[in-house]
Amino acid sequence: MTPMELRSSFTLASIFSLRLLGLFLVMPVFALEARKYPGGDDPALIGLAMGIYGLTQGLLQIPFGMASDRFGRKRVILFGLIVFALGSLYAGCADSLWELLVGRALQGAGAVSAAVTALLADQTRDVVRTKALALVSAGIGLMFALSLVVAPLLVAHIGLAGLFFLTAVLAVMGMAVVVWAVPPAPAVLKDAGRGGLRQVLSNPALLRLNIGVFVLNAVQLAMWVVVPALLVQAGWVKDDHWQIYLPAVLGSFVVMGGVFPLERRGYLRAVFLSAIALLAFVQLALLWVSSGSPSIMWLAWLLFAFFCGFNVLEATQPSMVSRIAPASSRGAAMGIYNTLQSLGFFVGGLMGGQLAKSYGTQGLFLTCAALMVLWLVVAWPMVAPQRAAPSVTPHN
Numbered sequence: 165m166t167p168m169e170l171r172s173s174f175t176l177a178s179i180f181s182l183r184l185l186g187l188f189l190v191m192p193v194f195a196l197e198a199r200k201y202p203g204g205d206d207p208a209l210i211g212l213a214m215g216i217y218g219l220t221q222g223l224l225q226i227p228f229g230m231a232s233d234r235f236g237r238k239r240v241i242l243f244g245l246i247v248f249a250l251g252s253l254y255a256g257c258a259d260s261l262w263e264l265l266v267g268r269a270l271q272g273a274g275a276v277s278a279a280v281t282a283l284l285a286d287q288t289r290d291v292v293r294t295k296a297l298a299l300v301s302a303g304i305g306l307m308f309a310l311s312l313v314v315a316p317l318l319v320a321h322i323g324l325a326g327l328f329f330l331t332a333v334l335a336v337m338g339m340a341v342v343v344w345a346v347p348p349a350p351a352v353l354k355d356a357g358r359g360g361l362r363q364v365l366s367n368p369a370l371l372r373l374n375i376g377v378f379v380l381n382a383v384q385l386a387m388w389v390v391v392p393a394l395l396v397q398a399g400w401v402k403d404d405h406w407q408i409y410l411p412a413v414l415g416s417f418v419v420m421g422g423v424f425p426l427e428r429r430g431y432l433r434a435v436f437l438s439a440i441a442l443l444a445f446v447q448l449a450l451l452w453v454s455s456g457s458p459s460i461m462w463l464a465w466l467l468f469a470f471f472c473g474f475n476v477l478e479a480t481q482p483s484m485v486s487r488i489a490p491a492s493s494r495g496a497a498m499g500i501y502n503t504l505q506s507l508g509f510f511v512g513g514l515m516g517g518q519l520a521k522s523y524g525t526q527g528l529f530l531t532c533a534a535l536m537v538l539w540l541v542v543a544w545p546m547v548a549p550q551r552a553a554p555s556v557t558p559h560n
Contacts, residue, residue: 211389
């Protein structure tokens, strides 16, 4: 990677990381802490509040992505971070679960993921884009691991409201990175977005990836409705859950490092499909483990396997979207991709709460396994996108 590509990758990864750290700090403790709010005795409402930000993100990712094609990436990113910060402040002031739900919805309205990913794609060559997005994924994973360690400690001292106020501060830090650290964005394309949406929606390869990211994130969030309770049931107190999560996340990064040489050798399709199959196996194994007395050792290994598959898919999918989509419609393509990702979060939270309430933990994992198998069938005809000539250099 060139110095400019490294700068773009690290600064844009930091924007993702700062924003998602705030969201991740809430995720491990939300289901337990939300019970303390008026209305917190309804698991379905907790699941809705947990995933509602995915719905508002899903509604706005395409407009934000297309706006970034037309008006510039940085302007759209800054606007989205301002909205995200305001939503965090509202959630921090919430006095009931319904007000908390509104704050989460406002957080999701700061839908900057498409614009950030499109800007990273603009500033990196095809030959290194998966690596650049893997840096983003690694940063997100590190923030997730950090949140698992510090969230129980922080919530004990500042409460769930304090975590939301901290999230607002992190959003302001992200704005500073956009203004002073991110390399200049490319010139706005005057004809960008015209006809681009139709082009993107009619592409079968992009459609498969969009379905995939929806399923991936729906399954992920549905899992986290019940995984903390399973760990408690296995005898692991909630303040020590990070001791399970952290080795699983960090170990998965080592495995993910093997993706790059395999991709260079032409095995991207095999790696991609294997990761989907691995996640299907994890859901079936969790179904079996939850049918009896959960073993902490089994849960630890299954979470490690889950993060291995999840991180590989998180790095490879957006890379393929950016390589398949025309440059002038890249923001629109990433907008649709991130819309399905966000809707997956929303459906996952809603589905997880409803399934846990109506059919128990086993019903939840059985549904997740079925979704992963369905995704594998949809993804099977995929063809790995061809790389552009490596001589192409990014602008600066």
